[in-house]
Amino acid sequence: xxxxxxxxxxxxxxxxxxxxxxxxxxxxxxxxxxxxxxxxxxxxxxxxxxxxxxxxxxxxxxxxxxxxxxxxxxxxxxxxxxxxxxxxxxxxxxxxxxxxxxxxxxxxxxxxxxxxxxxxxxxxxxxxxxxxxxxxxxxxxxxxxxxxxxxxxxxxxxxxxxxxxxxxxxxxxxxxxxxxxxxxxxxxxxxxxxxxxxxxxxxxxxxxxxxxxxxxxxxxxxxxxxxxxxxxxxxxxxxxxxxxxxxxxxxxxxxxxxxxxxxxxxxxxxxxxxxxxxxxxxxxxxxxxxxxxxxxxxxxxxxxxxxxxxxxxxxxxxxxxxxxxxxxxxxxxxxxxxxxxxxxxxxxxxxxxxxxxxxxxxxxxxxxxxxxxxxxxxxxxxxxxxxxxxxxxxxxxxxxxxxxxxxxxxxx
Amino acid sequence: xxxxxxxxxxxxxxxxxxxxxxxxxxxxxxxxxxxxxxxxxxxxxxxxxxxxxxxxxxxxxxxxxxxxxxxxxxxxxxxxxxxxxxxxxxxxxxxxxxxxxxxxxxxxxxxxxxxxxxxxxxxxxxxxxxxxxxxxxxxxxxxxxxxxxxxxxxxxxxxxxxxxxxxxxxxxxxxxxxxxxxxxxxxxxxxxxxxxxxxxxxxxxxxxxxxxxxxxxxxxxxxxxxxxxxxx
Numbered sequence: 001x002x003x004x005x006x007x008x009x010x011x012x013x014x015x016x017x018x019x020x021x022x023x024x025x026x027x028x029x030x031x032x033x034x035x036x037x038x039x040x041x042x043x044x045x046x047x048x049x050x051x052x053x054x055x056x057x058x059x060x061x062x063x064x065x066x067x068x069x070x071x072x073x074x075x076x077x078x079x080x081x082x083x084x085x086x087x088x089x090x091x092x093x094x095x096x097x098x099x100x101x102x103x104x105x106x107x108x109x110x111x112x113x114x115x116x117x118x119x120x121x122x123x124x125x126x127x128x129x130x131x132x133x134x135x136x137x138x139x140x141x142x143x144x145x146x147x148x149x150x151x152x153x154x155x156x157x158x159x160x161x162x163x164x165x166x167x168x169x170x171x172x173x174x175x176x177x178x179x180x181x182x183x184x185x186x187x188x189x190x191x192x193x194x195x196x197x198x199x200x201x202x203x204x205x206x207x208x209x210x211x212x213x214x215x216x217x218x219x220x221x222x223x224x225x226x227x228x229x230x231x232x233x234x235x236x237x238x239x240x241x242x243x244x245x246x247x248x249x250x251x252x253x254x255x256x257x258x259x260x261x262x263x264x265x266x267x268x269x270x271x272x273x274x275x276x277x278x279x280x281x282x283x284x285x286x287x288x289x290x291x292x293x294x295x296x297x298x299x300x301x302x303x304x305x306x307x308x309x310x311x312x313x314x315x316x317x318x319x320x321x322x323x324x325x326x327x328x329x330x331x332x333x334x335x336x337x338x339x340x341x342x343x344x345x346x347x348x349x350x351x352x353x354x355x356x357x358x359x360x361x362x363x364x365x366x367x368x369x370x371x372x373x374x375x376x377x378x379x380x381x382x383x384x385x386x387x388x389x390x391x392x393x394x395x396x397x398x399x400x401x402x403x404x405x406x407x408x409x410x411x412x
Numbered sequence: 413x414x415x416x417x418x419x420x421x422x423x424x425x426x427x428x429x430x431x432x433x434x435x436x437x438x439x440x441x442x443x444x445x446x447x448x449x450x451x452x453x454x455x456x457x458x459x460x461x462x463x464x465x466x467x468x469x470x471x472x473x474x475x476x477x478x479x480x481x482x483x484x485x486x487x488x489x490x491x492x493x494x495x496x497x498x499x500x501x502x503x504x505x506x507x508x509x510x511x512x513x514x515x516x517x518x519x520x521x522x523x524x525x526x527x528x529x530x531x532x533x534x535x536x537x538x539x540x541x542x543x544x545x546x547x548x549x550x551x552x553x554x555x556x557x558x559x560x561x562x563x564x565x566x567x568x569x570x571x572x573x574x575x576x577x578x579x580x581x582x583x584x585x586x587x588x589x590x591x592x593x594x595x596x597x598x599x600x601x602x603x604x605x606x607x608x609x610x611x612x613x614x615x616x617x618x619x620x621x622x623x624x625x626x627x628x629x630x631x632x633x634x635x636x637x638x639x640x641x642x643x644x
Contacts, residue, residue, distance in 0.1 A: 267585075278566045292455040292466025311451060318563060318595040344596070353596040360599050361449035376600060377450075380607025387611045391618045394524070398626060401524040 021079050028081050035087050035258050039094065042257070047096040048132035048158075054093065056126050067092075070123040077326065078251055078263070079273050091258040092123075095131045098257050099158040100165055101151070102136040103195055105188045106179050106215045106224055107168030111206040112138050114243035122330040124246045131253060134162065137181075148182055155198055163256065164199035165249075166192060166227050169208040169215040173223030192230060201235040201262055202227060203252060207345055210238040210270075217351035218366060228269060235262045238269040240321075242345035247326045248274040268348065270320075279316035279342055282324040285309065303339060313357035314341025321346040417641040420533045422634040424497050430484045431635050437477045437484075438613065442606060444474040449603055478557055485550060503540035513537040521619070525626040532627060533642040542616070549609050556591070556602040559584035563595065 134154035171178035176187030207213035215224035288308035344354025517538035591597035
């Protein structure tokens with residue numbers, strides 16, 4: 001009950017998705033000094049690993065100029081004024097002082113893949129390479145007892161300081177027995193709660209960890225939920241999308257390293273710097289939408305001419321994400337750029353409610369009762385037909401009854 | 413037997429104007445709304461995308477109609493309580509008189525006009541409840557529609573100031589959790605409510621024609637002349 005009261009309160013007090021891009025000179029001057037002090041403090045600390053960022057850049061053939069270009073782009077993405085660029089560059093170098101524990105729950109490891117399988121490591125990926133990844137089930141060499149020990153040690157050593165990244169949903173059905181981990185058969189739920197206890201902040205990465213994603217799609221056999229449904233008393237940041245954009249992960253970590261705070265979040269706990277934009281409003285095919293020029297089927301003349309994909313089920317008009325601006329794989333491309341619609345992967349329940357690849361009006365949607373699957377228009381026409389039949393019966397009956405009444409009137 | 417009829421006033425000119433404005437808006441809103449939901453005709457204009465705004469015009473028309481509906485809704489809400497002619501809210505109070513009148517009118521409809529045990533010279537409780545359902549559906553359409561509209565103001569600014577998206581968020585954000593938790597649910601709800609309104613309209617037209625034929629009081633004239641005739 002108190003949960004519900006809270007939810008209602010939140011409903012009327014939550015800030016809109018408004019992105020405040022200019023908070024005034026005094027604010028930024030203040031923040032600048034804070035960030036500088038914080039970075040100096042970090043510089044004094046010994047790095048948690050021996051990876052050196054500048055060396056890594058050099059090894060990968062990225063020169064200083066390219067790095068500074070990246071730093072200023074990232075500063076802009078974080079909605080900070082240009083004077084923060086040197087600080088962002090410094091923070092990137094000091095990423096090896098940010099301890100991260102990465103949990104892998106019910107998912108396909110797509111977010112880890114997004115980090116690792118880039119065609120050539122670009123700056124975003126290198127930044128994520130040098131973070132002090134203390135524990136990552138998929139990547140680490142250790143296994144079994146050794147892995148458990150490593151996790152224990154990391155949690156003890158960086159108590160209250162580490163960032164907990166979570167990838168994957170949490171199965172709640174059957175007491176969580178759908179997903180267990182480690183030699184003790186700890187359920188994903190207990191594992192997450194234990195690791196979150198001493199974390200500085202929890203960062204849910206990808207649609208599964210944020211909103212349950214594909215594991216939570218109907219009929220949700222494992223009772224999958226997102227991290228925000230389990231962890232309530234910690235600073236929590238959601239970075240949805242399938243997979244989450246490494247640029248946004250870097251943005252959140254950088255923001256944390258730089259300021260020691262979580263970035264400004266919207267009502268779904270997504271950082272506003274990344275999810276304050278509607279895909280539709282920054283889409284390169286928007287002109288075709290307004291003009292009414294749509295791809296009617298795959299490969300038609302419209303498709304060859306980059307027409308709008310709305311009729312092929314593009315969900316850009318109801319999806320908030322920055323992928324139409326920052327794109328994927330270091331701005332190489334993104335779904336609409338390759339000629340297929342957006343499936344709304346950064347929104348809750350996206351698999352059931354967005355990803356059916358046709359306009360909502362044509363999509364078969366489950367009735368709340370679960371059984372029938374009809375399009376909204378079929379359902380509506382069904383209601384209209386029922387009303388029409390009712391009216392026809394009533395009209396016919398009235399006509400017959402009316403005649404009887406007329407013949408009876410003479411008796412009055 | 414000769415029967416004499418007396419003419420009774422049922423709708424003021426303002427009410428009739430609002431009725432027809434709403435009726436025309438409804439047709440426009442459905443035509444443009446169905447296009448927005450699923451563009452059902454292609455743009456047969458040999459011009460570049462920058463010159464033809466087929467979807468944009470449909471959306472513009474839909475918004476303008478929504479604004480007209482906003483205005484008539486505010487006027488109707490006012491008239492419900494402060495009309496100098498008839499105050500419809502009085503027929504909505506569930507007191508014994510209204511409940512029995514509601515039942516009597518419903519029985520009249522179900523018994524195919526065999527029983528008619530109520531005074532049909534003034535607006536009855538049944539019809540007032542039915543109209544109120546329509547106004548509630550319309551308010552629901554306005555709220556869900558404005559919620560979808562404010563998605564386009566993600567920057568939090570608008571040409572008339574930041575207060576506008578702020579106000580829309582404040583007033584309509586609750587429709588997201590109420591419809592199911594996602595922005596898509598608001599769209600589905602908006603679309604389904606359109607069909608509910610179409611069903612409402614179909615029965616409304618049928619019922620007014622049915623009354624005109626069987627009551628023999630010229631009810632259909634109310635919305636044109638503002639008057640009907642009842643037996644003396």
